[in-house]
Amino acid sequence: MNFVEELRWRGLLHDIMPGTEEELAKGMVTGYIGFDPTADSLHVGSLSQIFTLVRFQQAGHKPLALVGGATGMIGDPTGKSQERNLLSEEDLQKNLQGIQKQLEQFLDFDCGANSAEIVNNYDWFKNYSFLDFIRDAGKHITVNYMMGKDSVKKRLESEVGMSFTEFTYQLIQGFDFYHLWKERGCLLQMGGSDQWGNIVTGTEFIRRKAGGQAFALTSPLIKKSDGTKFGKTEGGNIWLDAKKTSPYQFYQFWLNSSDEDAANFIKIFTFFSKQEVDDLLAQHQPAPHLRVLQKALAEDITRRVHGEAALQTAINTTDFLFGNGSLDFLKALSHEDVIGVFEGIPQFTIAKSSLDAGADILTLLAEETQIFPSKGEVRKMIQGGGVSLNREKIAAPDVVVNASSLINNSFLVVQRGKKNYFLIIAS
Template identity: 45%
Template sequence: MTVDPTLLDDLEWRGLIAHSTDLDALREALSEGSVRFYVGFDPTAPSLHMGHLVQVLTAKRLQLAGHTPYALVGGATGMIGDPRDSGERTLNSLDTVKEWVERVRGQIEPFLSFEGQNAATMVNNYDWTASLSTIDFLRDIGKHFPVNRMLARDVVSRRLETGISYTEFSYVLLQSMDFLNLFRDHGVTLQFGGSDQWGNLTAGVELIRRADGGKAHAFATPLLTKADGTKYGKTEGGALWLDPEMMSPYAFYQFWLNTEDEKVGELLRVFTFLSREEIEALEAEHAEKPFLRAGQRALAEHVTTLVHGAEETKRIKAASAALFGTGDLRGVGASTLHAALATARELVTVGADDVPTIVDLLVETGLVKSKGEARRAVTEGGAYLNNQRVEDPEYVPTDADLIEDRLLVLRRGKKSFAGVEVR
């Protein structure tokens, strides 16, 4: 299998390597032939989020360079959860974890190829953990883990003051056992993950050395932060989920479109497959004319297309244009339009038999503060219903105005819009 010798250089340029066990040895291994690698995902929620996307796309980069992926969804480790600073996790039932395993698998699979010489393989650590006896686990795995080194792990040492269960304390043994099992049964010699997993990654490498005298590699991607140093992946509504039912594709697109100027280049490197030349050209354009937001637009379009598909991205862009008066609102589709309106501000709901006048709707949606201001907006030509200028302040929308039989779009001026749902 021919491999791309420039892979590691590209990963470094994109800022995707925060830690490595031995960068020179890893470079040599990646240059000699197809390396079997794995990255794990614990189903502790029904969807992956932005942080997981970094790992999924990194796995895709390695496969495109000729290496062989093993994507692990942790049906066993997902029942426990990695220790975190905020405290003990709530343990989910086996049935819940099984359901989430399937959902997470379905989100990972579209990013990898399961055909060809370096076809991807999906694995579940429940398959080799469920039948393992406690005695065998303690003798074969636990024997290789000095407690003093486990206590020295950052998250464990921080949790010692508030308390940590033996269940979460022993999580590192389970993840390390995954690496050992994949090393023995599949010849996997590389694991990567987020930098918050660095202790688990190196523990797996060490277990392979101690138990089998084997040689393995690990690297960690950096934790992404905003310009002020706070974590990415959280929005006002929660995590940046990949599941369209948990976060609408429109809201997902808007998140990337609103990226801070200082972070555009970094996120283009991490989350897109644009070339170095293309990204540097976008950075230069952005530096010269930041008001055009070329970097943000490219970022939003590429990431949304990767996660939700080209057709959905096309609908989102059409909705954005239509809401600002340069497109056909009726051609957008009810679900996309509804999501776009809800993302901008809370939708106002009115009864089908009691639709107010345009003046009242302008006030109820918050586009104006008073009826007097609403009347002025209408008389001055600054009020729109479904992108059509409204001239009568007493006008009451009819069934013919409804988009998809239920939505009205109000706009004041060029940039302020709101939605009304008629039920």
């Protein structure tokens, strides 16, 4: 199965320029995808394009990942209803370094002729004067052509309009393609379907300026079956950086996919073969409550992004919070990792000294932490068997908690009812 056929069965082919498939069949082709450095980490929405580059390389072609050090100073207007805030050079450099580190995690940079490379368009724009650019590039693409693009039309018709800065974005992206075509022999640009207009501007620029031929391919924008935006939760973006989104939260994001979404995502975000995907679908359909698809998806992608150890911690955390898992796995984690495991779960801090002489459970849970609104509520729930400390049921309301109960000499895990967890941090 060639690269384009692979994209087709995975539902990852939206638009393709005539002749692209034939060009790819001739032998190794250099192709690129651009990544916008608006933050110091990519998010799950970027994985589709990252994995497209990986599949491209696995098919024997040479992938270039372009980080937009120059275009990041402008901001892509595509799909945006208003002007972006311009990044400072310091923030931009921080973002570029973070993104480059993440790209290096997925692509193979040492495999011979088709080794991946990361390129930064700031390298060829930094010494390019404005006058040189409008003379060398601006005259080849007409204003009429640029205004015909949907991303420009929508903004011009809106109340906010479009600045000249953002209007130039597609010309700069087009020049990127020309530069890589001329200097690196790059024949193909790929991206999301919203980038089709910008990508085609590049192929047109190459044709008009140099009489050359280049090709374009896009994949559909990922959407959830319920119409909500992919890659976001109530807490915001799901980032690839473990410091921004813990591996547990990352794992849960995929595990909580609907059946319809999981059937789609497992083709897009894993490297399972068609036969493996069909087998998983066949296992899932008779017993969807077992969530075979979701577990396979969450495990594979968490392992790929965060590694085996982080995956096991995420699974252990899930078993602990939603099953009968043991607390023992916490003992092997650092202080910061334990807090990360319980990210998104209410946390309270108390003075460790308050446990030296022992703290009665009613005061601890109602006054020092406000896990319960009153001592009476704590007493009532304890008597009903609904309160646990470190997985042990509290037998009576006169229980005293001391420092010996602390996990890793720092933590207490409180459970109220079946599913409500709280972390107490003693410092």
